Amino acid sequence: MTQLVLFNVFNGLVVGAFYALMALGLSLILNLSGVINFAHGGFLAIAAYLAYTLIPTVGFWGGLLAAPVLTAVIGLVVERLLIRRLYGRDPLYSLLLTFGLAYVFEDATRSLWGAQSLPYPVPAWLTTPLSNRLFFLTGYRVFMVVLVGAAVTALFLVLNRTRLGMRIRAGTHDLETVSVLGINVRVLRNLNFGLGVYLAGLAGVLAAGMLGLEPTLGSSLIMPSFVAIIVGGLGSLPGTLLGGLLIGVASGVTTVFLPSATEAVMYVMMGVVLLVRPHGLLGEVGRLH
């Protein structure tokens, strides 16, 4: 029993790392632009399908590099043409827009690549378990955790060490002052959206290797990332990371005792956090209006 729980804690961290990666992109966009990007899952699925299309010419690693970048470019265009128009309005407008976009993306992938699930090719050496005992640790999952770690580190470095990152952080705190200081807020929001979508794209390509391709890939993965953000605390990127890991572990451990509640436990956690600490574990009070 102890071993079963330990295994599931460990496994939950692996799964949680993936939730966190998705949630970080969402969180970035939400923090700076106040947009709840329901189309995040759609971007994720598009990246996965793009990688699938690219793999025959550029290989697995080429797909992993190129697809998120291409998806980020799509993200930049979508922000420029559609989302930008709704800044400053009631968040409900952008929520409705991205909600609609999520459907458009899902059906676009369905008509371009078919409704049928497709297998996503992964190098054979990545798909074998590391040991018989720790069979749930396959090369791919270890690789995924390492990549998530690298992406998170890179993101924090960008935010803390680069001019763009500092502007994003400053804008998150007080966009008006940043604008008064002569920084082009439009460009800043555009690039930030692109960065968020890039993270969605990276998560999408990784998910494809684990789960294969399905037009509903995005919508099935999006809810845990929203929960991760709320549990971790709005406005806090470390909080989002923590939230992702926590819900991963919680649903893993729940499987041992009450498997049919693995999904429900995330929402119970969210409810409890909202009741006890409404601004989330690491969120700041009154961050978002």
Place this chain on the structure above:
Amino acid sequence: MSHDPLHSKFSRRAVLKVALAAGAAQLSPRFLSRARAAEPVRIGFDDTLTGTYAALGKNTLVGCQLAVEQMNARGGILGRPVELVVEDSTSGDAGTAVQKASKLIERDRASFILGNVNSALSLAMAQVTSEKGVLHIVPGGHTDAVTGTSCHWNVFRVCNTTQMEANAVAGPLMKSAGKKWYYITPDYAFGHTLQAGLEKAAQRLGGVTVGADLAPLGTTDFSSYLIKAQSASPDVIIFLPQGADMINAMKQAVQFGLDKRFHLAGAQQELEALEGLPPEARVGTWVFEWYWKQPNVPHLQEFVAAVKQKTGKVPTARTWQGYAATWSCALAANGAKSLEAPKLAKALENMKLPPEIGLMPDRPFYRAGDHELMPTLYVGNAQAKGSDDEDLFHVTELVKGPDAAGSVEETGCKITWPTT
């Protein structure tokens, strides 16, 4: 130059057009009555074209379309052309499915309703069709109740019940793999009845359930379930999720190397799911409801070729279900020489599908007691690749429908006919 609105409003042309239209309206009743004689017989398709079951719904539709093309080439139904009216039920919204069924019956005046892949939607649609008294054929919703406790006089079903699949696979599986079974079951009606059916069938043969976990519908990560399943040391891990959930579960099990330590199996398996799996994960013992590659089945090759020409791919069980369900409409009408639903239903009872529509070793027939089609069930193993890229299943045993179905009494179906 300025434009004079008054003159343009009453231009000569406009007046002429109005006069012509009025004249045509005078004449139209005669045209209408003639048109009514050749008014097409409508078959209403209300199935899952978007969402989780979109791939299955779309394959069903291909079979329906092929059947309608063939019917029209052969003179239609009762000498009238046939029209397929297609509606998307969504994959999970019973409200939408019911609303579309009503629309098909009331506005399109469909004489037949087809659908649904989703068991719950099939049951909801059956409520509407029986209330309105329209013949309803369910191509692919499996839960027992459709032709069991919730059966209706006007509802017929092409696909198997979950109990039939459980009964078909239990014996061969126990013989080849052992009797300690661990279940991973999707947490909704289909999964519950399928697991109960398997446990019932296994118990009769001395099987033991060493563990069972319900996984929420739409679970993407099955690793925690698999960790638990392996710790129970079963002989067989039984996978009952469908569609994308099945793909995720099987893929992870094989990546974890569990296929080398346990026998992986389940009841229903579909070509759509096997195509979505990487080759190394196409393993395990399963039931197929219909398969495109079988020896000694007359007309099978023609059907496969016709579907390939339409879609570029071989037909799946879903394609065949759509095809057989749609053709059943024509067979019923031609048998009854009428489009009245009670007569159609009576005509279908005990009707054997002709070989070019049945496309199975034994000719399938609609059992009178519960309106369930008695087909051949195909038990076998998934394979990475057979003689053909799309040959992903190796049939090892054929089970006759009546042997798998049990008696009508066991299904709990009691049909009440409308009093006229």
